[in-house]
Amino acid sequence: MVLILRTMTSAMTLDHARALDAQDPLAPMRAQFAVPDGVIYLDGNSLGALPTATAARVAQAVQHEWGQGLIRSWNTAGWIASPQRVGDLMAPLIGAQAGQVVAADSTSINLYKVLHATLLIAGGAHSVRAGGLKSSEKRHNIVLSERSNFPTDLYIAQSLCAQHGFTLKLVEGGELEQALTDEVAVLMLTHVHYRSGRMHDMAALTARAHAVGALAIWDLAHSAGAVPVDLLAADADFAVGCGYKYLNGGPGAPAFVWVHPRHAQTFAQPLTGWIGHAQPFAFTPDYAPAPGITRALCGTPPILAMTALESGLQVFAQVAGGMQALRTKSLKLTDLFIELAEQRVTAHGFTLITPREHGLRGSQVSFAPIGAREKDGYAIMQALIARGVIGDFRAGDANAPADSTDRHDILRFGFAPLYNSFAEVWQAVEHWQAVMTSGEWQRAEFQRKAAVT
Numbered sequence: 001m002v003l004i005l006r007t008m009t010s011a012m013t014l015d016h017a018r019a020l021d022a023q024d025p026l027a028p029m030r031a032q033f034a035v036p037d038g039v040i041y042l043d044g045n046s047l048g049a050l051p052t053a054t055a056a057r058v059a060q061a062v063q064h065e066w067g068q069g070l071i072r073s074w075n076t077a078g079w080i081a082s083p084q085r086v087g088d089l090m091a092p093l094i095g096a097q098a099g100q101v102v103a104a105d106s107t108s109i110n111l112y113k114v115l116h117a118t119l120l121i122a123g124g125a126h127s128v129r130a131g132g133l134k135s136s137e138k139r140h141n142i143v144l145s146e147r148s149n150f151p152t153d154l155y156i157a158q159s160l161c162a163q164h165g166f167t168l169k170l171v172e173g174g175e176l177e178q179a180l181t182d183e184v185a186v187l188m189l190t191h192v193h194y195r196s197g198r199m200h201d202m203a204a205l206t207a208r209a210h211a212v213g214a215l216a217i218w219d220l221a222h223s224a225g226a227v228p229v230d231l232l233a234a235d236a237d238f239a240v241g242c243g244y245k246y247l248n249g250g251p252g253a254p255a256f257v258w259v260h261p262r263h264a265q266t267f268a269q270p271l272t273g274w275i276g277h278a279q280p281f282a283f284t285p286d287y288a289p290a291p292g293i294t295r296a297l298c299g300t301p302p303i304l305a306m307t308a309l310e311s312g313l314q315v316f317a318q319v320a321g322g323m324q325a326l327r328t329k330s331l332k333l334t335d336l337f338i339e340l341a342e343q344r345v346t347a348h349g350f351t352l353i354t355p356r357e358h359g360l361r362g363s364q365v366s367f368a369p370i371g372a373r374e375k376d377g378y379a380i381m382q383a384l385i386a387r388g389v390i391g392d393f394r395a396g397d398a399n400a401p402a403d404s405t406d407r408h409d410i411l412r413f414g415f416a417p418l419y420n421s422f423a424e425v426w427q428a429v430e431h432w433q434a435v436m437t438s439g440e441w442q443r444a445e446f447q448r449k450a451a452v453t
């Protein structure tokens with residue numbers, strides 16, 4: 001092994017970064033992903049890369065299970081149990097146990113189900129006394145969230161609050177503790193923020209919610225497969241998250257939903273389809289929920305998408321050291337990216353949005369273009385993508401408070417410790433610096449906004 005040492009003051013070279021890769025125990029995992037040549041993929045927080053096993057596995061499901069097995073495959077290929085089987089693969093990544101998670105639908109739809117369930121609990125349809133929760137004799141009527149939470153979460157909450165006579169209260173991230181009063185019925189948060197990459201203290205906020213008699217729902221879209229999550233230790237009530245981001249399940253992959261065991265036999269979700277029925281093949285006219293998490297299902301599972309997601313999750317089972325090992329590498333990758341970007345790029349007009357403190361950081365890094373570059377973030381990202389460095393752009397929120405970083409446009413870079421290398425971090429910053437010094441981002445082709453940014 002070549003050891004290339006560097007002092008604290010000397011600049012990191014590509015050779016230094018390659019030496020870090022040579023020492024990286026997770027480096028061999030890269031071979032399990034089909035990242036195209038010439039691409040530095042820093043968008044696994046949006047759509048994870050393709051695992052090499054997935055294409056053949058999906059082809060087998062199409063040709064053999066569907067083509068040959070036909071409808072028999074619901075039994076013979078285990079299709080009918082796939083939501084639970086895939087859920088069991090997710091469980092260890094989020095601090096849940098087998099039998100507590102199912103893969104189904106989208107994150108938006110699963111959030112609709114669990115938020116509805118919590119509103120019924122808060123409204124007194126169920127009395128909850130476990131886990132330090134107060135009984136629901138007194139009506140709590142606020143759903144509390146963060147103003148800059150991912151929009152789909154807020155849209156779903158707006159609809160449900162309007163339907164059920166609750167008020168959606170939105171505050172800044174730093175005001176959440178103060179806003180947790182005994183009028184709050186449900187605290188609904190995204191664990192790692194989609195723009196800033198800032199991570200909430202799930203256990204502390206959940207405890208605070210329970211202390212005021214509220215339930216806690218966590219959206220793990222940017223956490224599952226990216227940072228260690230311990231839902232049971234945090235004593236959360238419900239959780240949802242995406243299968244297509246760090247879990248590498250493919251575009252539009254099924255999402256997941258988890259329910260704490262104290263609610264598992266009593267929660268009522270609104271989308272009472274037959275696959276969540278206690279006996280789908282009894283074909284009775286009346287709905288009766290299946291025991292436990294299975295009642296979170298609604299309709300027929302999308303088997304081809306489920307197959308791809310299962311293949312993505314099987315990669316995690318091979319990681320020595322599990323989520324802790326991935327977290328260790330993720331922090332090293334994001335630390336290095338911040339360090340190199342601040343040495344070589346930020347003087348061109350960027351400021352770091354993501355927290356420097358490890359305990360507050362997910363697995364992405366966002367920089368805002370500022371000053372003369374304030375409006376150029378989109379074009380700069382397009383120029384980077386043209387060089388094969390794929391991150392993404394998120395527009396700022398002009399309605400955010402004057403002192404909020406949410407007002408800024410951002411360049412977002414996601415780091416997937418399963419397949420990103422230290423050399424890629426170095427090369428990405430090298431390209432970014434070249435984009436800025438050459439001014440190539442000013443080309444007309446980079447100014448045209450596509451439908452998806």
Ligand SMILES: Cc1ncc(COP(=O)(O)O)c(C=O)c1O
Binds near residue numbers: 107152153255
């Ligand atoms: C926090 C969060 N929740 C939900 C979603 C998307 O949900 P869906 O898969 O239903 O489109 C995203 C997508 O980026 C997200 O970042």
